[in-house]
Amino acid sequence: VQPIARLGVIGVGVIGGSIALALRRAGLCGRIIGCARDRDELAQAQALGIIDEPAESVAALGREAEVIVVAVPVGSMQEAFAALAPVIAPEAIVTDVGSVKSTVVSAARAALGVRFPRFVPGHPIAGTERNGPTAAFADLYRGQRVVLTPVAETDADALGRVTALWQALGASVDRLDPATHDRVLAATSHLPHALAYLLVDCLLRHDRGADLFRYAGGGFRDFTRIAASNPDMWLDILFANRAAVGEWIGHYAGELQEFAAALSRGDGDRVRTVLDRAAAARRTRVADPAPR
Amino acid sequence: VQPIARLGVIGVGVIGGSIALALRRAGLCGRIIGCARDRDELAQAQALGIIDEPAESVAALGREAEVIVVAVPVGSMQEAFAALAPVIAPEAIVTDVGSVKSTVVSAARAALGVRFPRFVPGHPIAGTERNGPTAAFADLYRGQRVVLTPVAETDADALGRVTALWQALGASVDRLDPATHDRVLAATSHLPHALAYLLVDCLLRHDRGADLFRYAGGGFRDFTRIAASNPDMWLDILFANRAAVGEWIGHYAGELQEFAAALSRGDGDRVRTVLDRAAAARRTRVADPAPR
Numbered sequence: 001v002q003p004i005a006r007l008g009v010i011g012v013g014v015i016g017g018s019i020a021l022a023l024r025r026a027g028l029c030g031r032i033i034g035c036a037r038d039r040d041e042l043a044q045a046q047a048l049g050i051i052d053e054p055a056e057s058v059a060a061l062g063r064e065a066e067v068i069v070v071a072v073p074v075g076s077m078q079e080a081f082a083a084l085a086p087v088i089a090p091e092a093i094v095t096d097v098g099s100v101k102s103t104v105v106s107a108a109r110a111a112l113g114v115r116f117p118r119f120v121p122g123h124p125i126a127g128t129e130r131n132g133p134t135a136a137f138a139d140l141y142r143g144q145r146v147v148l149t150p151v152a153e154t155d156a157d158a159l160g161r162v163t164a165l166w167q168a169l170g171a172s173v174d175r176l177d178p179a180t181h182d183r184v185l186a187a188t189s190h191l192p193h194a195l196a197y198l199l200v201d202c203l204l205r206h207d208r209g210a211d212l213f214r215y216a217g218g219g220f221r222d223f224t225r226i227a228a229s230n231p232d233m234w235l236d237i238l239f240a241n242r243a244a245v246g247e248w249i250g251h252y253a254g255e256l257q258e259f260a261a262a263l264s265r266g267d268g269d270r271v272r273t274v275l276d277r278a279a280a281a282r283r284t285r286v287a288d289p290a291p292r
Numbered sequence: 293v294q295p296i297a298r299l300g301v302i303g304v305g306v307i308g309g310s311i312a313l314a315l316r317r318a319g320l321c322g323r324i325i326g327c328a329r330d331r332d333e334l335a336q337a338q339a340l341g342i343i344d345e346p347a348e349s350v351a352a353l354g355r356e357a358e359v360i361v362v363a364v365p366v367g368s369m370q371e372a373f374a375a376l377a378p379v380i381a382p383e384a385i386v387t388d389v390g391s392v393k394s395t396v397v398s399a400a401r402a403a404l405g406v407r408f409p410r411f412v413p414g415h416p417i418a419g420t421e422r423n424g425p426t427a428a429f430a431d432l433y434r435g436q437r438v439v440l441t442p443v444a445e446t447d448a449d450a451l452g453r454v455t456a457l458w459q460a461l462g463a464s465v466d467r468l469d470p471a472t473h474d475r476v477l478a479a480t481s482h483l484p485h486a487l488a489y490l491l492v493d494c495l496l497r498h499d500r501g502a503d504l505f506r507y508a509g510g511g512f513r514d515f516t517r518i519a520a521s522n523p524d525m526w527l528d529i530l531f532a533n534r535a536a537v538g539e540w541i542g543h544y545a546g547e548l549q550e551f552a553a554a555l556s557r558g559d560g561d562r563v564r565t566v567l568d569r570a571a572a573a574r575r576t577r578v579a580d581p582a583p584r
Contacts (some may be wrong), residue, residue, distance in 0.1 A: 255494045
């Protein structure tokens with residue numbers, strides 16, 4: 001794996017910060033330059049050893065860095081790309097970590113212009129409901145999956161280098177086209193986040209003085225853990241992928257309605273079929289990590 | 293706390309088994325007699341030191357035991373109560389751990405007859421998606437909440453003794469009437485279980501060759517963990533509490549529809565309000581246990 005002399009990280013939260021920590025620990029980068037809208041986070045990232053040096057601006061970072069990781073909310077990416085476009089070296093590589101890929105690829109194409117082939121759209125399927133540089137850790141990506149969504153214009157060399165970097169951090173890399181990525185992640189991530197936020201909100205709205213959360217057990221805690229995720233970030237994701245998310249909400253609402261009808265008419269066979277099928281799939285097809 | 297000379301445990305799975313282990317470790321019981329429909333589980337429970345002695349039948353156990361914990365699926369409780377009624381001593385105490393209380397109280401009232409006042413309906417809000425005696429552990433109830441739902445007939449002495457036993461295991465005991473319990477638990481436990489099973493099923497039904505589960509991250513794993521729970525047990529619970537569960541599904545379906553409409557019409561304020569409110573409640577009102 002070719003090391004990076006100067007890595008630039010735009011957005012030093014849990015995702016960008018963990019990439020910096022992991023690349024440094026792997027001995028894959030020299031100096032790390034960071035920038036962030038929130039000056040306190042940037043100072044924190046420096047104090048935590050995530051970055052070596054804060055940049056004055058995205059443009060200042062872009063002039064220096066050889067590989068640039070854009071790790072800001074998806075709604076802020078176009079602005080970052082636009083600031084990078086005029087200043088980055090022709091051989092620089094730009095990659096991102098956005099949870100939605102079609103809109104990010106479009107934004108990059110529009111903003112990066114002739115530099116667009118050196119942009120490698122990416123999405124590490126890893127994260128935590130905690131935010132900010134203090135939540136970053138070097139092992140976040142070990143054993144996790146990263147989806148890259150190159151398009152026709154994407155430079156093979158840039159794609160190969162980003163692939164090798166992720167693999168060096170212990171991640172396994174898949175390639176999907178952006179639309180497929182967005183349909184898949186709408187199902188496995190964006191829909192569950194929406195459903196978890198909605199459950200908590202539903203209980204708040206119908207509490208009727210029962211103090212429902214007092215009776216939350218481990219199942220409720222696990223189910224709603226993702227509802228503690230950053231609302232700004234998730235507002236961006238849900239809107240950036242609203243077509244696919246809307247389609248999955250439609251599928252799910254239909255499923256919910258059928259289930260309620262079966263329960264209401266006492267159709268035990270129908271309910272049993274759903275529970276059996278779902279439990280079997282959850283037990284056999286979704287790997288829980290070994291307890292630490 | 294008054295110790296139990298002979299404890300009877302009907303159903304030696306994770307819930308009943310953990311009660312036996314915890315009471316024994318606390319020095320609160322002498323001999324533990326167990327019975328279970330599944331003979332292999334009963335033998336396992338004995339091998340694991342959960343019970344000292346298997347009983348031939350519920351009636352045989354009922355003749356011997358001073359305190360009897362009924363820890364079978366809610367749909368099988370009436371049968372257990374009916375077998376106990378003619379044989380238990382007048383001073384024996386029967387308690388249960390069912391996740392639904394109105395139907396269990398009715399079943400107990402019908403089946404136990406003159407012994408009904410010595411029945412203390414209970415529900416420890418603790419569990420795991422794993423099943424059977426091998427999943428039992430003595431610390432399951434430490435720091436957890438147990439809801440008791442006594443009714444007018446319930447004997448104060450029996451209620452006090454069951455309360456003291458749970459407290460001695462480190463649980464905090466709340467009292468609710470059975471209908472309130474069922475409305476509350478429909479919201480915090482039965483609805484989330486249904487929603488988790490339905491999400492997994494929805495992905496299976498609309499997979500279209502995408503191999504969606506391959507892209508499941510930590511959020512999906514947490515959200516769907518409860519969908520690995522025992523389908524037989526959950527079929528029982530959902531049907532035993534179908535009125536309250538149906539009502540909550542209705543609330544939730546309305547919430548989902550409003551959300552989809554807001555997303556579709558681009559109403560960011562409305563979506564933001566839901567996400568902000570839910571994230572704040574999840575962060576501040578639901579206590580995650582300290583990492584082990």
